[in-house]
Amino acid sequence: MVDTHLLEQRLSDIHDRIARIEDKLPVDRSTFVADRDAQESVAFNLFLVFQDALDIAAHLIADAGWPLPTTAREHFDILAQRGVLIAPTATAMARCAGVRNLIAHSYGTLDLGRVYDEIPAGISALRAFSGEVAAT
Numbered sequence: 001m002v003d004t005h006l007l008e009q010r011l012s013d014i015h016d017r018i019a020r021i022e023d024k025l026p027v028d029r030s031t032f033v034a035d036r037d038a039q040e041s042v043a044f045n046l047f048l049v050f051q052d053a054l055d056i057a058a059h060l061i062a063d064a065g066w067p068l069p070t071t072a073r074e075h076f077d078i079l080a081q082r083g084v085l086i087a088p089t090a091t092a093m094a095r096c097a098g099v100r101n102l103i104a105h106s107y108g109t110l111d112l113g114r115v116y117d118e119i120p121a122g123i124s125a126l127r128a129f130s131g132e133v134a135a136t
Helices: 004-024 029-034 036-064 072-081 087-109 112-134
Strands: none
Touching: 004 036, 004 112, 029 036, 029 112, 036 072, 036 087, 036 112, 072 087, 087 112
């Protein structure tokens, strides 16, 4: 049984973190690459928002008794296979998982320009993910 309170809280967290990212994100790439405070705030909230989405996916999969994924990307593929997400959203969320991994595993050598460039698509994917999950 899906814990609806947990699901609602995580979806609320996603919306809150998206707002924080948008609030701290400079309007241009060069400013972002030069602004360490913006980089840290945005990267931290990107990591956490993608983790929130991953936690939601894991919760839905476990509660339904579906086969457990072995990678972050597989979480979203399973949700698409089971009709929770549409395929384009699952693909976009898999890309987000890749950005999350970049932040988690190589922050010291993180390509900040790439992170900046990925943010609009990531936010769009997270909004789609939230809406599709909320509709289930």
